[in-house]
Each structure stands twice: as C-alpha cells, then as structure tokens.
Amino acid sequence: MATRRSAKSKKVSFNNSSKIVEIDQEEIVNITSNADGKIVDAEVEISQIEEGEDDDDDNFDPDKMDIDLTTGKKRRGLKTVNKESFIVETLAPSLTLIPWHLPILLITLLLDGQLMTDTKEGLQKGFNNLSVMGLIYCVMLGEISKCQRNPTLKSNGPTALEFLYTALSFPFSIMLSIPIYLSFLLFGAPAGPLTAMTFYLASHVTLIVFFPLLNVYRLTEKNSSKIWKKLLTFQLENWKLNQVYCTSIGGLIGCWLGVIPIPLDWDRDWQDWPITLLIGAYGGAFIGGLASYIYGRYVMRSFRRNA
C-alpha cells in the first residue's frame, strides 16, 4: 500500500538548570502510494512530532485521523502547519510541581463529611481551603519558573510586583469560572435548582486548572497571547513533559469521567451532583501531574543513558 520513508531527528538539549528544550525539525515525509496502480507523491510537512516511543499509545491523536480509510494513505495537502517561531517553555520535571495539596484537600473534604450532608456549605468550605493552598502553590510555581528561566538569578522570594500578579490572577481565574460554567452547561450540566452547585464546581475547577497555568505562563510576558492560544487549543508540543499543563488536562478529564457513577442505582449520598465530578477533578489533576512527572523522569533518564 503505502511506504513511508521518514528521517526523524530530534535534538534535546539540557542546559544547566536541566531545562528540557525540544527542538522540532521540519521534515519532509514522502509518501508513495500505488493503491490504484498510480503513483502519487505527497509531501506532507510535519512540524509536530511526538515522542517516538509513544507513538502507539497515542492513538487518539486527531492529527492521525486524516487518513483515507479506503486507501490508507495520508491525505494530500491537509496539513500545512506554519513554522513555529517560538516554543512554549516547559518546566523541568520536579516533585515540587506535583499538586500535593489536591489529594490532601480532597481527603479532608471527604473525611469532613459535610459535602454529603450539606453540599453547598461543604463546597464553600472546600473552596476556601483550595484558595489558600492554591495561592501558596502558585507563588511557588512562579518562583520555580523564574529560577528556571534565569538560572544565574538568586531569588529571595517573589518581588512585590510578582506578588501583585499572583494576587490579581486569583480573582481573574475566579472570573474564568463563568465561561467554564457556561461550557459545563453546554456539555450537559443540569440547570435549574442545581445551578449554584454547578457554579461552585466551576470555581473549584478553575482554581485547579487555570490558576497554576496563569502563574507559569504569565499574561504579562510578550508571547503570552500566542502561548495561551496554544494552551487552549491543545497544540502544545511535548505536552506530556509539561507537568503543570498535564495537571490541568488531568483535572478536566477527571471531571468529565467523574460523571459516570451518577446514573448507577446504588443510592449513595455521594452520588449527588456534583460530588463525583469534584472528586474526579481533584484526583485527575493530581494523577495528571504525577504521571507527567514520572514520564519526564523516564525520558530524562533514557536521554542521559544515551548520552
């Protein structure tokens, strides 16, 4: 059917601060197909290359769906991605980047039990705790990203301006819970008497998903609009190594999967809206961060061994 000759090359450089910068090279993949006896040459530019060893796992990559089912060849001219002028920086894998506060908060929330008896009050309490812990986590994130960006700098903690940014990004992410709420609604969240609950859920989710991202990829940076466009449309290269981003994605996916137990007829009080989704969001974010960390360590070790 189709023969694909591709010369993949990948450069990964580690600088002193063990920052991983992956440089993707433009490549030309020649596809020769003789499905109908004709020879078709197609030049497909691919600019986004995933990790080689992960090609099989990543089945749900939309980019790969552009294959004609009848002939099995890549479609011509479908992908013309312009050259990337910049790269979204990734923080080096580190234990401190894992959101340890999320499982702790979740366990205290569940042990407290108020979530089941008085859901609204429980959600409010959880939200207060999450805000405090989230603020601390975000200040820490800001520091880490500052140090990694500028390895020679010896920081004595955040400056007043940086503090101000973190403080301002908090109400901003709360405001983001409105679009999050609307998209929840469009994706099937109940309206009517449960509106307040959904809104609480949305505010929790924004604090888990957007607040850390806002503090790593600051809106004050010069490339921020391009970076955020990439973040929001899931076009990040090496997103698997990006711990903070994986935390956010994990939170969203966990929240989505959290809906599954609700229709079961177990008649437990935790099956109420939105408790399972909340658990899913907390758990998913933590697992996402952890998985990304483990993956990052694995990649780093294999590169070290090769070098």
Add this chain to the structure above:
Amino acid sequence: MHFAHQLLNSGFGVGLTAFSNPPTVTLPRLKGITTGSTPNFIDAVLNIAEDDTSSSLGDQDSWIKQMYLNDWKINMFGDDTWLKLFPNYFSKHEGTASFYVSDFTIVDNNVTRHLDYELSEDGQANWDCLILHYLGLDHIGHKGGPNSQNMPGKQYEMDNIIQRIHKEFVMKDPNTLFVVLGDHGMNDIGNHGGSSTAETSAALMLMSQKFENHNLNDNSLAPIEWNEDFTYYSRVDQIDLVPTLATMIGLPIPINNLGTFITKFLEVFPNDVIRKNVLFKNALQLKVLLDKKFNREPEPLLANMSIPELLQFLAETKEILLKTSSDYDYKFINLGLGLYTLITLISYVTFGLYFKGHFCVAFFDVVFFFVYAVNFIASSMVEEEHHLWWFFTTIFMAFVILKKLRSENIKWYSIVLMMIGLRVLKAWNNSGQKHNLKSNMKLSTYLSQLPPNIGPNVYIISLFLTLLPLLFMINAYTKDGVYLKIMQILIAMLSFLIGSLKMLSYLTETYNINNTILELPCWCIKFIFTTKKILELEDFNKINNMLYNLSQKVWLAAFVLQLLQPRLMKLFTKSSVSSKSYFINILAIISFILISQTNYLNVPIFVSLYLILFGFIENAQNSSINSNIFNLFTILLQNLTFFQFGSTNSLSSVDLTNSFNDKLSNDLFYKGDVKKYKFIEIGYECE
C-alpha cells in the same frame, strides 16, 4: 369520584390498593385478574400484536371458564382484549379496539349505550355476569398524562356510571357483588407497562350490600390525601382477587391461581367454621401447585390447622410459588448466547480486517463498542442508557471542535449554535427512570404549562422556526424555476397543513378549549372557528383526521415528484439535477412526514436538530471526507435523538399519541418509533 367516596365511607364499598404485576399492560393484566397466575413477558408483546390468536386463554382455567362451565351467562362490553382472551365464552359481547388512543368518547359510549338494556328488568334476567371495560381513562392518560384537562370530566362520567349500576342493580339484589378495578396504573407521563410504583398500584373496590355493617375500611375516610407510595387503604395483590371472587360467588378456584383470599373479607362470613373452610379451599388449591412444583407425592394437608396457621401457610406458599413461577429453558438460552458470541467475533474480525494497518483511526469506535457492551451488564445502566449516548456524543463533539480549533478559520457562532442545539435537545425531555419525574426540569413540560395567553404565541413561533427552514432549504439549492415554483407550492401547503394540525393538537391537549377559549389570544379563537367552519366539523378528532389525511396526500405527491425529478428534468428541460439539491429536497420532504408523526410537544426539537446538523457540517467539513467521523455522527445522533424524544428502553414509554393520526390507514408501520430513523435521512444529505 364523589359517589364512589360516599359508597366507601358508608361501608358498602371496600377500597384496596392492588399490586399489579409488571408488565403493566392490559393483556397480561387481564390474564392475571382472571386466572390468578403471573404473566410471561411474551404477553407484553402479544398485547400489541392485535390479530394474534396464540394469547387465547380458552383452555386455561379461569373464573370466566368456571362461570361458563356452571352455565352462567356472561356479557362483555368494552376492550376487545377480552374477546381475544376468551373467544367463545361470552353470550353477548361488543369489543372496542383499544389502540385508538386519541378517541376519548366513542370507546366509552359504545360501552355505556348497552347499559340501558342490560340494567332493565328484561336485560337483567338475561345475564349472570356483566363485564364492562372502559377505555377512556387509559386513552386520556396516554394522550395527556394524569393531569390532562380531560381527566376530571371522564372521572365524573365514570362516577355517574358507578352510581347508576349501584342504584339500579346492586341495591335491588342483596346477592350482588360489584367490583370496580383498574387493571394497571400509569406513570407521570401517562404511559404504563413498566414496574414503577405508580404503574403497579391499581385501585380495587368491591361493593355489596353484605359489606355494609362490617367496617372493612379501617376507618379511613375517602377522599384520602395523595401519598408518595400510592398506598390507599390496605395493599393486596391483584391476583388475590381471583380466589376471593371465586369464593364469594361460590365457584371453584381456578387451578393455576397463585393468589390468596383477601383476609379482610373473612369477616363477612358468619362463623369460624365457614371462614376456615374458605381458607382451606384456597390452601388445598395452592398445595396441589406446590406439590407439583417440587414433584412431591401429595401429602395430606393437616385438616385441623387453625385460621392463623392457615393464613400463614397461604402466605408462605404464595411467596414460594411466585418466586418459582417462571421457568426457563436454559438449553436454548445458552444456544442463543453462543450464537451471539460467534456473531460478535465474526464482526470484530471483519472490522479488524477492514481497519488493518491503521487501527488507530478506529480507536474511538472500538472503545465505544466495548463500553456499550459493558453497559448492558448493569440493569441501571440499561434504564439510563441515554446518559451513555449523551456522554459519547459530547466527547465526539468535543473532538470535532478541537480539531476545528486547530485550523485557521474558526466560526465561533457555528460551534456555539451546535452545542446549544445539543443542549436544548437534551433538556427537551427527560429519559430513563431515575430522574424522569415531572418535577424535573424539562422544556416540553414548560411549554405545556404556559398560561393560555402566552402559550399559543410561543408555540406558533416554534412552529414557524421548525417549518420555515425546510422551505428555505428547498429554495436554496433548486435551480430550475418552474420546478421550484411547484415544489414551493407543495411545501407551503404541507407546512400549512402540518402547522395547523400541530397547533390544533397543542390547543386541544394543553387547554380545556370549552372553558378557557376566551383566555386564548385572539388569533387562536379565530383559527379554531375558521377551521371548524371550513371543514364543517365540530369534533376535534375528526378535524385532526381530516387534516392528517389531506397532508398525507400532499406529502405523497411532493415525495413522488421529488423522486421523479431527474427524469422529469431530462424530459422537459434537458437539464440535469445536482445531487446536492436532490438530496436536500428529499431530506426536507422526509422531515415533513417525521414532523407530522411527532408528538406536538416534541415538534420544536427539530429546530435544535437543524442547528446540530448545520454546526456539524460547518465544523466537520474537512473531516466529513473521513467516513468514520460521519458514521459515528450518524450512529450517535440516531440513538441520542431516540432517547431525547422522551423514549426509554422501557415498554411504558412507547408513545401512542400519533399512532392513529389517520384512522383510515391503521397500519402498524406508523406505530413504530419513526424517530430513530431521523438521522439516517440526514445522513444521505451529507454524502
């Protein structure tokens, strides 16, 4: 039910709540009430298969058969299911078809008109048992639910009939037993067949002069306040009626009966010896069944059991028998399972071969098939299957949107409109069992509960929104002028006919036209009077039938014309038709027949379907080349729309509202769920 309450309170009548075994549809219930056995699920199917004769109870023992053998004369008027069950037992009968659910009056008048003769001196001499099966209440339930405007009037009518029979017959003869019962209840939407409390709790009332001084109603005074578990007075099983009835009228208990004598009525018998005999008779009959079940040698029943012992024996035996009353042939079940597995394997292998080499494309499909199969293990997941479809549809849509987001020209409004369309589709009806209550928010209920001065205005706007896009669709792609004009005229006629049909059914179903006509907007009153005047008809059912008949003919003309379009064009104008305009026109015309077959409250759903289709075409344009995406879209929306039109996997939600829109062609074809095919049609259009 003023008079019935009076009877209950004076002690003439004894009220009970009778548990009716699911499936709660007429045929299995009648079997239960007459033979005392529990139903098979095949009976639920036979309930719909009208001309089937295998459901006959001619050979089985029932109190009808016992009466017949004892030379009783039985007259039966009403539901023709009785005639199907007992073909030769009635000396006089008239059956009424039970599936014309839009008819509330004629079915009942056909029963009531016999009362004049049957209750007269002359008539009374000619029967020993009179069975009347009224269908009106059931039909109103199917059509408008328990809160329908027609409900109070019908109940009043039934009350009057009870009063009449009581006065003219029961009070004259002290040896008469008068039983009033419902064979099943109904759920919040007015359908039945499932096993919810509301469906299985049917009313049962026995009346006789002999009950008067025994105070059998536990001092409860009717009317009793509504309660959540539908328990009024005490609870019995509906099959308990069989031994009770047989004992009271002095006939042998049918041999297959599993019911027990209703303990309450023991008091009616004068002394303990007779009471014991009554129970003994019932116990013996059950004992025979029990011995047969366990293949035991019949051991002699202890004749010297006391009354409490007998009662306990009866209760225990009944429980054992009910549990074991269903036998299965495991050989055939296993064979079927084996064949199923084989077919599954074959289809997986062919699927794998088809996607060989690029299996990642079909990854979503495989995950979906797998989850769908696993879904059927849990019964609650089967009841709530619509969640699964919604879940996968949103994942699928998110995938389509994400893919679109990476491209350069994003049309935000199309994405938002598509998602709003989906959300409205979900919110329009509730499906499933767990949250399917009237109190839960759903848009169709809002629409039906709007006050009379606003409701019709809102409905007519939604009708315009539903029908106008179809007109535009035809205008947009058809090139040829003459043909377009003919098509426009036909489509405009169709829109007008179907629009007025739906408007009329909205007005008659949601508002009590006779009482609230003055509160309706001015144009509505004019509309009603003009239709009545033009068609020279008074009865809304007849108007509906006539309009429906007419629209069907226009539709057929449009459809045939459209199918022949390429041929005609070649013949007259020597031009060809583009396949896009051809399929768009077919889609529009088929949508009309689907709209006409849709419940009037569901008609606005079509607007959201247009939005989804528009958004999908707009956003999946690149990937619509990819047949996999397109196939998934069709499968997902087929099933999602099936559930969001208010259907569930339960038999009780089969919507009979539009089953006999046109009485002239009572073809079972229309009765099926036309909706499921809705998106297949849309499918053609994309291709």
